[in-house]
Amino acid sequence: MSVNALRIDGEVENPTEFTYEDLASIESSQQVLDVSRLGFKRGGDAVHLEAVLLRVVPKPGAKYITLHSSMDDFHASVPLEPIRKHGLLVYRLNNAPLTVSAGGPFRFFIEDYAACHTDEVDECANVKFVDHIELSAQRGHDNRPADETQHTALHRNQASG
Numbered sequence: 001m002s003v004n005a006l007r008i009d010g011e012v013e014n015p016t017e018f019t020y021e022d023l024a025s026i027e028s029s030q031q032v033l034d035v036s037r038l039g040f041k042r043g044g045d046a047v048h049l050e051a052v053l054l055r056v057v058p059k060p061g062a063k064y065i066t067l068h069s070s071m072d073d074f075h076a077s078v079p080l081e082p083i084r085k086h087g088l089l090v091y092r093l094n095n096a097p098l099t100v101s102a103g104g105p106f107r108f109f110i111e112d113y114a115a116c117h118t119d120e121v122d123e124c125a126n127v128k129f130v131d132h133i134e135l136s137a138q139r140g141h142d143n144r145p146a147d148e149t150q151h152t153a154l155h156r157n158q159a160s161g
């Protein structure tokens with residue numbers, strides 16, 4: 001698998017790899033230009049999660065979505081239904097692929113996220129460097145920090161945030 005592609009598989013009819021070009025060519029009604037308008041502090045352009053889900057076609061049994069970053073071994077698994085309409089994939093900044101320093105090439109962003117480790121859908125689930133999205137019937141791998149001690153340690157080890 002190329003590190004420049006985002007693979008979506010699991011409980012879906014059409015497992016697909018999306019490149020920067022694939023996301024950029026999605027219809028404009030599914031594009032969100034300048035996500036800072038939605039509260040994402042870093043800015044950039046995104047597509048609605050729903051747009052890629054329409055292509056991969058989740059099976060009826062798909063209840064969870066797991067966002068994998070193999071680069072730093074960070075994973076979050078959240079219920080699909082609450083974020084179906086609120087999830088975004090940020091992929092572009094200043095007309096170029098999102099850089100790793102900005103959390104790219106693909107970064108998940110959920111509108112109206114809760115503070116870290118206060119809820120299933122929290123800021124920790126805004127996974128950076130996402131290279132694989134997996135749909136499943138049961139909750140998938142999730143190693144988000146469980147408490148404030150772990151969370152503080154995670155932030156201490158991160159380049160930013």
Ligand SMILES: Nc1nc2c(c(=O)[nH]1)N[C@H]1C(S)=C(S)[C@@H](COP(=O)(O)O)O[C@H]1N2
Pocket residue numbers: 042069072074103116123124125126127128129154158160161
């Ligand atoms: N891959 C990856 N994504 C991640 C994290 C991480 O450590 N690795 N940390 C999470 C947490 S706890 C927060 S608060 C935000 C920080 O995002 P920022 O670096 O853009 O500020 O990213 C989230 N996504």
Ligand SMILES: [Mo]
Pocket residue numbers: 116123124151155
């Ligand atoms: Mo965080």
